[in-house]
Amino acid sequence: MNNNPIGVLLVNLGTPASPTVKDIRRYLKAFLSDPRVVELPKWLWQGVLHTIVLPFRAPKLVEKYEVIWLKEGSPLLVYTQAQSQALAQQLASDHVIVDFAMRYGEPDLAKAIQGLQQKGCERILIVPMYPQYAASTTATLFDRVAEISKTMRNQPDYRFIKRYAEHPAYIQSLHHKVAHFWQENGRPDQLLLSFHGLPQRSVDLGDPYYDDCQKTAEALRVSLQAEGVPIAVSFQSQFGKAKWIGPATQATLESYPAKGIKRVDVMCPGFAADCLETLEEIQLGCAEAFKQKGGEQFRYIPCLNDDPVWIDALATIVKERLGSWT
Ligand SMILES: C=CC1=C(C)c2cc3[nH]c(cc4nc(cc5[nH]c(cc1n2)c(C)c5CCC(=O)O)C(CCC(=O)O)=C4C)c(C)c3C=C
Ligand SMILES: [Fe+2]
Numbered sequence: 001m002n003n004n005p006i007g008v009l010l011v012n013l014g015t016p017a018s019p020t021v022k023d024i025r026r027y028l029k030a031f032l033s034d035p036r037v038v039e040l041p042k043w044l045w046q047g048v049l050h051t052i053v054l055p056f057r058a059p060k061l062v063e064k065y066e067v068i069w070l071k072e073g074s075p076l077l078v079y080t081q082a083q084s085q086a087l088a089q090q091l092a093s094d095h096v097i098v099d100f101a102m103r104y105g106e107p108d109l110a111k112a113i114q115g116l117q118q119k120g121c122e123r124i125l126i127v128p129m130y131p132q133y134a135a136s137t138t139a140t141l142f143d144r145v146a147e148i149s150k151t152m153r154n155q156p157d158y159r160f161i162k163r164y165a166e167h168p169a170y171i172q173s174l175h176h177k178v179a180h181f182w183q184e185n186g187r188p189d190q191l192l193l194s195f196h197g198l199p200q201r202s203v204d205l206g207d208p209y210y211d212d213c214q215k216t217a218e219a220l221r222v223s224l225q226a227e228g229v230p231i232a233v234s235f236q237s238q239f240g241k242a243k244w245i246g247p248a249t250q251a252t253l254e255s256y257p258a259k260g261i262k263r264v265d266v267m268c269p270g271f272a273a274d275c276l277e278t279l280e281e282i283q284l285g286c287a288e289a290f291k292q293k294g295g296e297q298f299r300y301i302p303c304l305n306d307d308p309v310w311i312d313a314l315a316t317i318v319k320e321r322l323g324s325w326t
């Protein structure tokens, strides 16, 4: 019987350390240099990245990050930390140490793994904060854990959670968030579930992400059936000129008023924590685009963040995967 504590590491994408050109540039460089994220030949992409993307995109993002920045820091970081603390409380009696890290930037993933080892964890569960599996998010995290472990003489015993797109506890958390919001504020004409997009090519080559998003949506449709609100799916945050999976969130919203859909609620179930892509792109940008086309009411339903129902669900998902370890 191994009496050492078990490490549970929540990992999200990463975010700039501050809303400045220097830190945004550093973040974009780390993220967009990952061949799992931009699948172009290195010789071709590195030139474009350094001469076009970083010099032009980083300054444009400063104002966007400034608008969403919280007193405590970037929303993605603040909410991930809150999730980690709440989960730690929830699992306190299970001989588990919970921590969090980012795939790119700070808190550094390698340091977090070393920190858990120093606290005596010989077993570590890696929990991606992405319910839907994508090679550009989930697989690159698992690759990085393997890379970090390459130079270790005494490696931890790892477990990974690949996906929880249809896990009943996750769906129940989304259900609760939406149903609760409608109880307090009334129902809309339409609920739109907006997921982060992906290049079409990734899906054609076998990435299950698109199917995972549809499975989440279908499970939530079944769960919310009694509410009588139609639920649609769209994809946001297209990057670059290649074809991405669709329909695109903004175009979908802009098409609604002409079809008589004037009151819409938007939720982003693929993001466990609110971030630039939800707070700026959706809550601000898409709301304005919808209203310009004649939309009357746009409401953004926040991500699960550290909602107690979600932390309970996360504890369930984690405990299931810890299985024989506890
Ligand atoms: C080829 C480019 C990109 C792919 C593929 C991609 C997939 C992907 N991303 C997330 C989650 C997040 N992305 C975020 C920001 C962001 N994403 C890209 C590009 C790709 N993402 C860029 C260039 C940026 C930076 C902002 C911008 O320029 O628009 C974030 C938010 C970070 C924050 O600081 O708040 C998240 C979260 C998923 C889930 C995903 C694939 C499924
Ligand atoms: Fe509630």
Ligand SMILES: [Fe+2]
Residues within 6 Å of the ligand: 196, 237
């Ligand atoms: Fe992204």
